[in-house]
Amino acid sequence: MTTQQLPVGSGTQSQKQKLPMAALLALATAVFITSLTETLPAGLLPEMSADLHVSESVTGQTVTIYAIGTALTAIPLTAATAGWRRKHLLLTAIAGFAVANTVTALSTCYPLTMVARFLAGVAAGLAWALLAGYARRMVPVGLEGKAIAIAMAGIPVALSLGVPAGTFLGEAVTWQTAFLAMSALAVALIVWIMAVVPDYPGQHQEHRAPMRQALRVPGVAPVLFVTLVFVLAHTILYAYIAAFLDHVRMADSTDLVLLVFGGASLLSIWITGALINRQLRSLTIASTLLVGAAAAILAVLADSPALVYLAVLLWGLGWGGVPTLLQTAAGQAGRDQADTAQAMLVTLWNVAMAGGGVVGGVLLDLLGATSFPWSVLALLVPALIVIVGTRTHGFPAKRSS
Structure with a gap:
């Protein structure tokens, strides 16, 4: 079912429209x-390193090279x-x-795996820059x-359920099976996209602008700054959560801690989806404060397991x-430069x-x-100072038309 684009100012009427859920x-x-695809090797390092004949730390660089x-x-x-039709571009990324993932599963050569x-990271760059704008349209x-x-609900689902499931599959069968399962899912998704996802034209040449011009659009630079700082803060703690839990004598509870974090993240996604159209600024401030409160508890009161779980719950609610x-x-x-802004993000x-x-490694x-x-x-x-200070552009107090 397709939904008709409504004119600006018809928010009440738009709420009555049905979302194209299948798409x-x-x-x-x-x-x-x-x-x-990015995080799966983290749960399969011992098995992958044995078959690729390299150490676990070297195998861990398969995550780094993806991000690069x-x-x-x-x-x-x-x-x-930018000029490609959006559906064609999305299908190309998923095919990538x-x-x-198929090459990763079949490779016994570390350089080929890298x-x-x-290439998987390249496909991710195309997909990430495309998906949010696609959902908006x-x-x-x-x-x-x-x-x-x-659309973004796929992130906490992957982290809270996908990684443990992939790890279990890798341990129960082989790590190659986990990657082949990802390839099979990608092929099925290609068929799904072809069947239900609408197509949109790319951007005409005359409407494209260089990156510097997009940065001069009011609000873009503050959003990018908050992205850099917020994600850096989160990753420092998340990437080394096992080391932190070991320090507070909760190493045996790592799986449960991550499950609590994932569940809270899913709840956060639901809350965000319900309120974001009118409360983007308030939600962003609340998210920053929740993650900050979680960090404060972990900094001062981490000797209590109950308070560690409370902190992780707040962290997931803030981050999701x-x-x-x-x-x-x-x-x-x-x-008009949304695609460029998304690519920079x-x-x-x-x-x-x-x-x-x-x-995080240096700090450790x-x-x-x-x-x-x-x-x-x-x-x-x-990050909080920038969010609070950008009341007109970036994180506006009133939704822009």
Whole structure:
């Protein structure tokens, strides 16, 4: 079922329209594949390193090379494919995942595996820059935020359910089976997209602008700054959560802690989807405060397991909606340059993820695991200042027409 685009100002009428759920769930599945393809090796390192004949730390670089592939190519590929029809581009990205995951599963050569993982990161760069805008175009004015929330639900599902399921499959059968299952899902998704997802034209040459011009659009730079700082803060703690839990003598509870985080993230996605169209600013401020409160508890009261679980619950509630909030803010701020703004957001997101791993490792060696929550607090302060200060553009107090 397709929905007719309504004129600006018809928000009440748009709320009565039905969301194209089959198409939006297809996008959510694409997000799931993108997120799980990136993180799946983390749960399969021992098995992969044995078959590839390299150490686990070297095998772990299959995650790093994925992020590098995304960060290096998201902006130039988005510019190069701006004129492509959107459905064609989406199918190309999903086909890239199918090929890359199949090569990863069949490869017994570490360099070839790294090439496949880099190509998977390239496909991710295309997908991430495309998906939020695609979801926005499918729905009437007033429902864009809810549509993006549905599409972005694939992230917490991948982290809370997909990674444990992939790890179990890898341990029960082989790690290659987990990657082949991802390829099969990608092929099925291609058929799904062809059947239910509408197509849209690309951007005409005369409407495209260089990246510097997009940065000059009011509100884009603040959203990108918040993205860089917020994701860096989150990744420092999330990437080394096992080390932190080991420090507070909760290493045996890592799986349960991550399950609580994932469940809270899913709840956060639902809340975000329900309120984002009118409360983007308030939700972003609330998310920052919740993650900050979680970090404060972990910094001061982590000797209590109950309070650690409370902190992780608050962390998940704060973080779960952040991808949707920032993608929506970037799209609204970017306006006619939304695709370019999204590509820059994707690039900075992956730079922050890679940087979080590096910074977290340095902090762990120099100051120990107790430094993680304090670092999160230090990074969230400037993010909160920018969010609160951008009342007109970026995180506006009133929704722009």
